[in-house]
Amino acid sequence: MQWEQLLSAKRWGTVNYPMKDEDEARSQFQRDYDRLIFSSPFRRLQNKTQVFPLPGSVFVHNRLTHSLEVASVGRSLSRIFYNSLKKQEPQLDIRLPLISEVGNIVASACLAHDMGNPAFGHSGEAAISYYFSNGPGSKYQQQLTEAQWEDLIHFEGNANALRILTHPFTGKGNGAFALTYSTLASIVKYPCQATAGHVKGNIHQKKYGWFQSEEETFKQLATEMGLLQVSANPVIYKRHPLVYLVEAADDICYNIIDLEDAHRLKILTYEQIEELLLPLCESASGTLADRLKTDYSDEDAKVGLLRARAINTLTQACAKLFLDHQDALLKGEFNQALTDALPGPLLAAWKRIEAISVEKIYNYPAVVQIEIAGYKVMGGLLEEFIPALVENQSKYHQKLIALIPKQFISADTSLYARIQSVLDFVSGMTDLYAVEFYKYIKGIEFPAIR
Template identity: 65%
Template sequence: MNWEKLLSSKRWGNEARFTGNQKEARSEFQRDYDRIIFSSPFRRLQNKTQVFPLPGSVFVHNRLTHSLEVASVGRSLGTIFYNTAREQQPDIDESCPLLSETGNIVASACLAHDLGNPAFGHSGESAISHYFTTGEGKVFQSQVSAAEWEDLIHFEGNANALRILTHPFAGKGSGGFALTYATLASIAKYPCAATAGHDKKNIYTKKYGFFQSEQSGFEKLAIEMELIKVQDSPLVYKRHPLVYLVEAADDICYNIIDLEDAHRLKILSYLEVEQLLLPLCNDARMPERLLEMEDDDAKITLMRAKSISTLIGQCSRVFQQRQEEILAGDFNQSLMDAIDEPFLSVMKQIEKISIKKIYNYSSVVQIEVAGYQVMGGLLEEFIPAYLYNTSKYHKKLVELIPKQFLTKNEDVYSKIQTVLDFVSGMTDIYAVELFRKIKGISFPSMS
């Protein structure tokens, strides 16, 4: 792979207007950022769970604040990469004019990386899959292809993000968000079909990155940017190199920020957080600086900032040093897994503590259980209603689905996707409210 091809500024759905003028294209990736940040799916992230329940008397991160922070870190990673490349090759702007836009591309992809996640965090994904594997949705297996069934029983937010950004929803135009090819490809952590997305030996096939409905679209991106194809059936590609920076930004943020939130919610003590973050600060004066401060939250804020800075430096170094392997598609681990000791061991310890004390905390588990009930309950109502539409009750339910999601296709897979588009796009609050209303638990206000 080579950077001149990888940094394609061609726009999805607007390919005919592409001039190839490099100078005109310098602002295209900033436009991607703006289009995402002003979009409705992005705004809805403010009411989608990151880890902890929303909202409470103590502010914790939601999907929106998380995405903004990931974008900030991602921009730094991309900018550092460009600055380092320019130091090593002073004429880089002439040979690869768009490399200077790397920070904007990575920041845009980071903003969009969670757009496909349904309500209730990862439990929302599991709830959707559960409906088809062991719930009422199992009856539809014989009505879709084997590849389409894999999409449904392993519903994946990564693939759903690509669908949101590229699918021509009714009344929304033909190009989706009309983002650049480079930004779209930088979101695809797992550039393979669902039938290939279970091979844990390869970083690019741990999950999957596109539904069957978007497979030809992704292949168009891959061909344009000359991504490395692994196989045709099921379709598998190697990652776009900038995926590693997007993934690193996400890894840095959720690992560190979850500790900060856990302290605010009194799940972890100040001492527990300090023991984890202090080694990451990489600052001999940090203990002395902490002694000068009285407020524990302020201390953690300082350590969080220093820790993120250290990890940005570490991941940037790995990305630069392993550039040849990355471009060849042979780098088979995340940047975070390749950082130096003792930082790597500290991150492993943070992961261990997070699983034990944060992700299994009672309120977090309660949200996961609620997600199963709510998401499963909505699918039980809306999928049969849209597929069969045989009763007055069905017709009333279908009227609740916004017209932008409705499809003209008559096949079962497309109709199921219509309901999944609707339900997966809901915020936690809206999903709960709609579930309660259609189940008769509460009634809509007449005011």
């Protein structure tokens, strides 16, 4: 793969696209960022669970604040890479006119990386998958292709993000968001179809990157940018190199900032946080440890400083890894996340944080409770709406269909398309809206007339 081809300002859904910026205020990739910031799907992330239940008396991160922070770290990672590369090659911008835009490309992809995640965090994905694999939806298996079925029983938020950004929803215009090819490709962590996903040992096949409905979309992106194709059947590509920076920014933010939320919720003590983060803060941690004792009395402020220093250390380290392994990345030969390639002491501290997070945070009772609630609510919504749109056998079904916004009703009447219409509707709901809607259609509460 070559940067000359990987950095493309071509916009999805457009035939003629500008090779030069028409907007004096913004580059093409800055326009991507702005389009995402002002979009409804991005705005809805403010009421989607990151880890801890929403809302609460203590403000914790949601999908929107997480995405903004990931974008900030992603831009920093990319700028460090670009500045380091330019020091090695002073004429870099002449050879690669778009290389200076990697920060904007990665920041935009970071904003979009969670837009396909349903309500209730990863439990929402699991609830959708369970409905088809073990629930009432299993009856549709024989009527779908193997590839379509795999999409449903392993519902993937990353693949759903690509759909949201490229699918021509009814009345929304054929170009959808019309983002640049490079931004779109940079969100696809697992560039393979569902039947080729879930392969241990291959980072690009850990899950999958698109639904069958978007396979031709990704092929077009891959062809335009010269992504390495591993297999034509099943369809498998190697990652766009910038995916590694998006992934690193995401990993850094949720691993470090989940600790900060856990401290605010009194799940972890300050002493535990300091023990976990201090090894990531600087090579001579004694200096910072002394400063924390003498200059700070507020524990939240101490945690904030530790969090900032730890993120800075990890950002610098991952940017260096990306630069050092640039050749392997372009050849598609780098087969691990940048955070898994950290040097010894940093990697040991990183793995310790991961272990504590699983033990103390992700299995915390309130977190588990929201996951269980997600199963009930998401499963309950699918139990009502999928039979209604697929079978449409009663007046009750027709009334349910009338509740689905027109943008999600596809002209395609195939079973797979109708199921996707419901998934588009349900997966886009926020946590609170999903709960309220579930109560209304189950008769638990009655909606107010507005």
